[in-house]
Amino acid sequence: MATIRRFEDLTCWQTARAVAQDVYRISKAGEMARDFGLVNQIRRAAGSVMDNIAEGFDRGSRGEFVQFLGFAKGSAGEVKSQLYRAFDQNYLDSATFEALCEKVDNNSRLIKGMLTYLSSSAIKGERYQSLQEPEPLYNTNA
Template identity: 30%
Template sequence: MHWKDLEVWKLSHEMVLEVYKLTRSFPEYEKFRLTDQFCRAACSVPANIVEGNARHSRKEYIQFLTTARASLEETRYHGLLARDLEYMQSLDYEQFEAKTERISRMLNAFLRSLKAKDKHA
């Protein structure tokens, strides 16, 4: 299956677009601090899904999806920090957190299915 057809990729790409929109309103002095880290971590999620999909082994795919999951958790932390610093409205944070939780569940299910295939191969 092509990575553009994966629902987890589609949702994580949407998340990246939202992070970029949200960070536009962050203070200028955060440009090379929180804004940069938040955007980089968010971009890493769908990018690792794409790279894993392009690999020729299930083991490598699992490795890249595991990295995507770790980047997602980093992204979630940056969202929490942005909210606590009052750069993000509570409602925006709640919507962001709901989306990242959904992505997390999808990544975990995808990883479980790939690992199960390894056990049966």
């Protein structure tokens, strides 16, 4: 597994960013663009997914990262619910709605995967690196 050094390296953040870009694109056109309340809410929720992943990662502790991933997953659910509202108002056609819902579902699975990984990991986070035992520089059993 590759070492993740920046939140931008996380697949779940990259996918959240792609969803946010799609949300901004679809909310600029047609009747949806005039539904200011829905546009504001869905854009804020989509941005919240990627922002919470970034903030949790940069806080430097596993516990806080897990907490913020939970917030991100909740925001992804909010985006999907708002996509239903947009679809029910005929702002989105079936193909666009289904494609975006699949992207959001995939993003939720990636976030869940990160949560699962972190719950079984011994890594405490960069904040605690000085408290963790250092890796040996060489093998003393040779």
